[in-house]
């Protein structure tokens with residue numbers, strides 16, 4: 261097995277994460293090799309293992325489970341199968357290995373127990389407040405769909421890692437991600453890329469005031485968050501929801517179990533490197549608790565969060581993976597945010613398998629010792 265740096269354009273000055281692995285066979289992995297891979301995932305956040313086209317869904321599931329052996333539930337449990345959830349649109353469990361989800365674009369036939377399924381690559385059209393014009397999309401412009409980590413954020417804890425496997429990638433034509441937020445920012449990417457940003461870098465580039473604030477802040481996620489936002493619309497950058505009052509009222513949600521509501525620190529500690537990661541799923545946030553006091557105003561909460569997170573998705577900080585068939589990407593789901601990207605045409609085909617498992621462990625908060633260098637005099 262050989263680790264090597266991912267080749268990136270010189271413009272990607274903020275990408276200090278990601279690693280590639282070659283000469284590895286995931287179907288015949290030794291315990292020692294797994295340990296090396298596990299360490300690399302937490303150290304580099306995104307590990308691209310090339311040439312794994314032969315890997316079965318069972319093997320992908322077993323590999324995913326090796327990172328968190330005590331658990332067995334898919335990251336979203338079964339909540340994502342609720343038809344109205346914004347997650348349900350994108351995922352279909354494989355009948356033989358239901359923790360592995362089939363996703364992509366186009367129609368697949370006789371695929372690991374699925375006779376026929378029409379897949380749809382999620383697009384900003386179904387989720388953003390504003391849309392690109394058809395001409396712009398035809399000319400190859402696209403957007404980040406939704407910056408997120410893979411997590412139910414209600415009842416279940418976020419998976420430690422996600423495995424994402426490219427069975428079939430679409431044509432490798434180029435697209436231009438536009439931010440459309442008045443910033444004039446854009447980014448050249450491969451069609452159907454997956455975009456990642458590092459939570460550790462997102463923390464590093466915060467101002468001293470924001471770092472201090474982040475240490476003092478907890479994030480309260482909504483109950484049934486993906487149903488709650490099922491009618492809401494996102495920013496053109498894919499980074500969170502525009503406040504328009506479109507969230508479902510509590511009466512329209514399934515019964516809420518108070519004990520299932522998730523409140524996590526805004527900063528999570530990397531279990532291997534000890535680094536501090538800014539780790540927030542912006543769409544699902546209902547409130548921020550600063551110094552023990554809830555902000556209690558969704559508009560304000562989102563505005564503050566956007567200010568904190570927006571610099572992290574500047575083009576120079578984004579790792580846009582250039583997929584090849586047979587790539588198995590393992591990412592540290594508690595250390596990065598990622599986004600689907602791309603405007604696929606009817607005749608484009610993309611077939612992927614994704615797996616992650618809801619963890620029994622809560623994310624690790626930084627210690628008082630970790631915080632000390634960042635405390636400002638008030």
Ligand SMILES: [Fe+2]
Pocket residue numbers: 408409410598
């Ligand atoms: Fe995801």
